Amino acid sequence: xxxxxxxxxxxxxxxxxxxxxxxxxxxxxxxxxxxxxxxxxxxxxxxxxxxxxxxxxxxxxxxxxxxxxxxxxxxxxxxxxxxxxxxxxxxxxxxxxxxxxxxxxxxxxxxxxxxxxxxxxxxxxxxxxxxxxxxxxxxxxxxxxxxxxxxxxxxxxxxxxxxxxxxxxxxxxxxxxxxxxxxxxxxxxxxxxxxxxxxxxxxxxxxxxxxxxxxxxxxxxxxxxxxxxxxxxxxxxxxxxxxxxxxxxxxxxxxxxxxxxxxxxxxxxxxxxxxxxxxxxxxxxxxxxxxxxxxxxxxxxxxxxxxxxxxxxxxxxxxxxxxxxxxxxxxxxxxxxxxxxx
Amino acid sequence: xxxxxxxxxxxxxxxxxxxxxxxxxxxxxxxxxxxxxxxxxxxxxxxxxxxxxxxxxxxxxxxxxxxxxxxxxxxxxxxxxxxxxxxxxxxxxxxxxxxxxxxxxxxxxxxxxxxxxxxxxxxxxxxxxxxxxxxxxxxxxxxxxxxxxxxxxxxxxxxxxxxxxxxxxxxxxxxxxxxxxxxxxxxxxxxxxxxxxxxxxxxxxxxxxxxxxxxxxxxxxxxxxxxxxxxxxxxxxxxxxxxxxxxxxxxxxxxxxxxxxxxxxxxxxxxxxxxxxxxxxxxxxxxxxxxxxxxxxxxxxxxxxxxxxxxxxxxxxxxxxxxxxxxxxxxxxxxxxxxxxx
Numbered sequence: 080x081x082x083x084x085x086x087x088x089x090x091x092x093x094x095x096x097x098x099x100x101x102x103x104x105x106x107x108x109x110x111x112x113x114x115x116x117x118x119x120x121x122x123x124x125x126x127x128x129x130x131x132x133x134x135x136x137x138x139x140x141x142x143x144x145x146x147x148x149x150x151x152x153x154x155x156x157x158x159x160x161x162x163x164x165x166x167x168x169x170x171x172x173x174x175x176x177x178x179x180x181x182x183x184x185x186x187x188x189x190x191x192x193x194x195x196x197x198x199x200x201x202x203x204x205x206x207x208x209x210x211x212x213x214x215x216x217x218x219x220x221x222x223x224x225x226x227x228x229x230x231x232x233x234x235x236x237x238x239x240x241x242x243x244x245x246x247x248x249x250x251x252x253x254x255x256x257x258x259x260x261x262x263x264x265x266x267x268x269x270x271x272x273x274x275x276x277x278x279x280x281x282x283x284x285x286x287x288x289x290x291x292x293x294x295x296x297x298x299x300x301x302x303x304x305x306x307x308x309x310x311x312x313x314x315x316x317x318x319x320x321x322x323x324x325x326x327x328x329x330x331x332x333x334x335x336x337x338x339x340x341x342x343x344x345x346x347x348x349x350x351x352x353x354x355x356x357x358x359x360x361x362x363x364x365x366x367x368x369x370x371x372x373x374x375x376x377x378x379x380x381x382x383x384x385x386x387x388x389x390x391x392x393x394x395x396x397x398x399x400x401x402x403x404x405x406x407x408x409x410x411x412x413x414x415x416x417x418x419x420x421x
Numbered sequence: 422x423x424x425x426x427x428x429x430x431x432x433x434x435x436x437x438x439x440x441x442x443x444x445x446x447x448x449x450x451x452x453x454x455x456x457x458x459x460x461x462x463x464x465x466x467x468x469x470x471x472x473x474x475x476x477x478x479x480x481x482x483x484x485x486x487x488x489x490x491x492x493x494x495x496x497x498x499x500x501x502x503x504x505x506x507x508x509x510x511x512x513x514x515x516x517x518x519x520x521x522x523x524x525x526x527x528x529x530x531x532x533x534x535x536x537x538x539x540x541x542x543x544x545x546x547x548x549x550x551x552x553x554x555x556x557x558x559x560x561x562x563x564x565x566x567x568x569x570x571x572x573x574x575x576x577x578x579x580x581x582x583x584x585x586x587x588x589x590x591x592x593x594x595x596x597x598x599x600x601x602x603x604x605x606x607x608x609x610x611x612x613x614x615x616x617x618x619x620x621x622x623x624x625x626x627x628x629x630x631x632x633x634x635x636x637x638x639x640x641x642x643x644x645x646x647x648x649x650x651x652x653x654x655x656x657x658x659x660x661x662x663x664x665x666x667x668x669x670x671x672x673x674x675x676x677x678x679x680x681x682x683x684x685x686x687x688x689x690x691x692x693x694x695x696x697x698x699x700x701x702x703x704x705x706x707x708x709x710x711x712x713x714x715x716x717x718x719x720x721x722x723x724x725x726x727x728x729x730x731x732x733x734x735x736x737x738x739x740x741x742x743x744x745x746x747x748x749x750x751x752x753x754x755x756x757x758x759x760x761x762x763x
Binding site: 101104215219223224226227229230231232233234235289290291360361362364365366367368369370372373376377378379380381384385400401402403404405406407408 | 443446557561565566568569571572573574575576577631632633702703704706707708709710711712714715718719720721722723726727742743744745746747748749750
């Protein structure tokens with residue numbers, strides 16, 4: 080019998096906690112974890128993640144000590160910004176450990192952070208490790224899934240990907256991220272300048288690269304969805320004229336034609352939430368997932384379900400389009416399945 | 422500039438002809454082709470495929486001569502049965518040439534033809550070539566696509582995959598394959614015993630293997646869809662009481678529970694054709710492609726769109742779950758796009 084793969088975790092936020100549970104369910108062995116929150120330090124990993132049992136692993140403050148234990152793979156779940164995540168990921172690479180990260184900007188970093196991407200790839204190859212950025216979005220819904228749908232196609236003329244989320248069903252930090260409850264002025268001062276969903280550009284460029292298209296021009300927009308009437312939400316109430324959430328979009332152009340359009344809408348009370356792909360081509364394919372796929376737990380699943388692929392992959396920086404599809408492998412196993420939290 | 426990859430083709434039926442066109446559009450170079458039909462021999466490949474131009478390649482009767490030209494990859498499109506296709510594929514393997522085949526039973530051959538699969542894998546590794554079976558079904562709709570949808574899942578309790586085809590929109594040979602126009606007695610004597618759609622078991626076992634499930638029991642069914650009233654089709658008319666087409670299904674059980682159910686319905690006048698996946702799990706995901714994805718041209722696309730992945734893959738027998746997703750790469754290129762035939 081093969082020994083269980085040994086994992087360590089960087090960052091125990093809500094997604095990190097989900098990752099602990101799911102990987103434990105999947106029979107991976109946690110051997111270390113690090114977090115900047117002093118309140119988590121010294122506590123047992125099972126306790127911090129809300130598991131019923133202790134895992135016999137204490138949360139550390141030092142990444143160096145965690146890496147000295149030589150885990151088979153590190154899952155990294157701290158920030159969206161690759162610039163901020165870069166030193167943490169590079170420390171793992173230099174320690175010779177494979178990395179799966181939920182940092183959104185790592186999902187396809189060659190455009191926004193080409194220099195960092197090149198250095199990561201170079202160092203990963205030099206240290207014979209694999210580095211992957213993944214998540215449900217970016218990493219699946221707006222990039223891997225539409226690319227998968229092009230497999231049976233002769234031609235793709237245009238790709239539209241829509242994600243429509245009823246934010247009222249999501250947890251507080253998500254509602255905060257999309258500006259729910261803010262005034263329009265506050266929204267414009269905070270969310271419009273670097274807030275909201277991170278990943279549209281990463282998805283757009285992954286799709287373009289996957290299809291061999293050169294994008295010569297992009298357009299991006301972000302705007303508040305304003306309450307036309309008072310809205311009484313599950314977690315917060317929003318007055319008329321205040322912000323319910325947002326609409327974001329990114330369009331990619333090649334030779335003057337729009338060829339990729341990504342549309343992300345998330346606000347309180349959004350009706351008919353869904354994930355939807357319209358591929359205009361030969362053949363034209365419309366795909367709908369009514370209700371859509373919930374976010375945070377799905378990102379945890381993408382990270383854990385990618386472990387086998389990353390351990391088997393060649394060295395270097397890779398993206399979801401470079402690996403076999405991740406699968407809910409072993410989900411039938413006799414495990415203590417944790418609660419699935421939206 | 423890299424030289425174009427050089428391809429050869431075994432079998433120029435309707436799918437083979439589509440493969441010639443699409444690969445030509447994608448700037449691959451055809452250097453050889455073989456077919457058993459004496460009427461095709463000596464003719465130009467472009468002419469046989471219905472292209473507007475000649476390709477300067479004559480259809481051969483000898484596979485040996487085609488392989489002596491050392492193509493980079495052979496696309497094989499002759500029969501559904503792996504036993505029949507095996508000698509042809511093995512000849513390519515021994516010649517040291519990568520193979521992509523549309524032979525349905527090769528899509529996941531480890532169950533129905535475990536011995537042949539083992540020998541193919543062994544010889545492929547020995548000769549440093551990759552062998553892949555692919556197509557739209559099996560190879561995509563009922564295996565790769567549902568596996569892809571498990572990526573964001575914590576748990577999968579049950580997978581239902583439905584393919585519903587209005588056979589009236591399909592070409593004659595397809596209508597023939599599903600028994601359209603036969604009497605019930607004729608259907609039972611021909612289609613019920615080895616006719617109909619080939620690939621349900623291959624898809625079922627690929628999904629099971631992809632999810633790490635051991636299937637201990639399967640059930641299969643095939644039954645005619647009988648006309649309750651006369652049906653006047655696009656190509657044929659069917660009297661009341663005669664066969665419009667069929668329904669086929671396969672269910673896989675593990676530990677006494679049904680966990681995978683594949684349902685294939687194809688008959689004249691079927692309403693609301695669609696491809697549909699219902700994944701009961703955490704989360705539960707329903708995915709619908711209204712209208713469904715047309716068959717034969719999509720199989721040609723899967724074969725051509727897999728070329729880059731197969732050329733880059735490790736040696737051995739592989740299936741769609743082992744490779745990155747195929748993509749309609751280069752479909753924006755400045756090419757003469759052939760007609761997309763249903």
